[in-house]
Amino acid sequence: MQTIHMTDIYGQYLTMKAEIDNAIQEVIKSTRFIKSGKVLDFEAKVAEYLNTNVITCGNGTDALRLAFMALDLKPGDEVITTAFSFVSTVEVLVLMGLKPVFVDVYPDTFNLDVAQIETVITPKTKAILPVHLFGQCANMEAVVNIAKKHDLYVVEDACQAFGTDYLFSDGTKKKAGTIGHVGCNSFFPSKNLGAFGDGGAVFSSDIKLADTIRSIANHGMKAKYEYERIGINSRLDSIQAAILEVKLKYIDKHIDARQTAARFYDEHLNNLNGLKIPARTEYSTHTFHQYTIQSERRDELKTYLESHGIPSMVYYPKALHLQEAYKSLGYKAGDFPIAERITQTVLSLPMHTELDIEQMEYIVNAIKSFSQSS
CATH class of the missing domain: 3.40.640.10 (Type I PLP-dependent aspartate aminotransferase-like (Major domain))
Incomplete structure (x- = not known):
């Protein structure tokens, strides 16, 4: 692989x-x-x-x-x-x-x-x-x-x-x-x-x-x-x-490849214990710049994936109103509870146009193994 x-x-x-x-x-x-x-x-x-x-x-x-x-x-x-x-x-x-x-923000779409x-x-x-x-x-x-x-x-x-x-x-x-x-x-x-x-x-x-x-x-x-x-x-x-x-010239083809990868993730990760897949809305397509799941054990899952050679990223680990640079705006912890909560649960999986079936199967199988071990 x-x-x-x-x-x-x-x-x-x-x-x-x-x-x-x-x-x-x-x-x-x-x-x-x-x-x-x-x-x-x-x-x-x-x-x-x-x-x-x-x-x-x-x-x-x-x-x-x-x-x-x-x-x-x-x-x-x-x-x-x-x-x-x-x-x-x-x-x-x-x-x-x-x-x-x-x-x-909404807890499911992040918008x-x-x-x-x-x-x-x-x-x-x-x-x-x-x-x-x-x-x-x-x-x-x-x-x-x-x-x-x-x-x-x-x-x-x-x-x-x-x-x-x-x-x-x-x-x-x-x-x-x-x-x-x-x-x-x-x-x-x-x-x-x-x-x-x-x-x-x-x-x-x-x-x-x-x-x-x-x-x-x-x-x-x-x-x-x-x-x-x-x-x-x-x-x-x-x-x-x-x-x-x-x-x-290839943007629509590339978007389709991302959406295909997202459907594969959806099919295999939906209904896993303690994990949420990205929500979709009726008013927008999704082009999956990121495929972002949520898990209450996010940090453990990230570490587990890394130990199996699977990269993942946290976008984003801190809400904007809590960043030191913007303290002068006068906000405090608790002002935006959903934004604050999802910074602790979001995890973006590998997402790009070149993912193949073998790689995606390896990724979802690793996540399933982690989920079943909890």
Whole structure:
């Protein structure tokens, strides 16, 4: 049996090696490394895939920063978001002088509990920032309705959900990141559409807003050496764009491979004593950036899997409101009990496009053995 990896970026590369190698060589030969050539080609193809406007940038954190800069929020403005996510979600807000206002999450999908949003809206609230955690959308129809009612912006953190479909009650279907005023994406190497380095993108169906984001990402430029606003330098380089353009051709195939692996896990891990498999919702597909189970004996299970050569990861071991860096926000232990509890139970299993049956059988058999030993 091949070594089991948490993610297998190299194995996936081998399935596209000739195309990727050729694409990289084309960029080198062109010497068009920044904001041209392959970058523009890639932006156009992502825009076609998502049916929206696309601005690439340096990484997912920059994508969030660009979104909030474009919305022209002011220091002290409040943004409602989840207490259970990667730190970038809140980091950007604090750096910009905005105030994150947390709500708790659902215990089964890990996404923000929409029923709590209106309870924390104040006159200073300006935006809602849902995170589509692990590849499944938050309840965006509810979020959008609340935002419309209170005249708020919606910025989607879709960094873990590229290619996920959201299904509205009227039958309308949209891709994650294209539902709110702005969507943000990361091309971190382990993502479903991952670069061989850092990369990100911002999405918006509002052409004027998209133009503003594009300007901010390029120093606030209006025309060459003319600057109409304060901006930053956040760019996807052409080599990364070339790699991503090749991978984009296979994104639906890669998502299907992840979903196939998830179904295998579901079939063999469902109903095991003391273990919960990832919940699904009727309003979103799941593209499984992570396949995250829950166990009250999480740490023991993780150690057991490691002893059998099976990697696993804890995403995330501490809720955002309890991180030392954000103590100044005034939250304390017990404020978001579900987010706090699941940090003690979540465990992500190997999930990538190159998992084979032998590896998956070995993984589930190890988990079954652990479960039966309890």
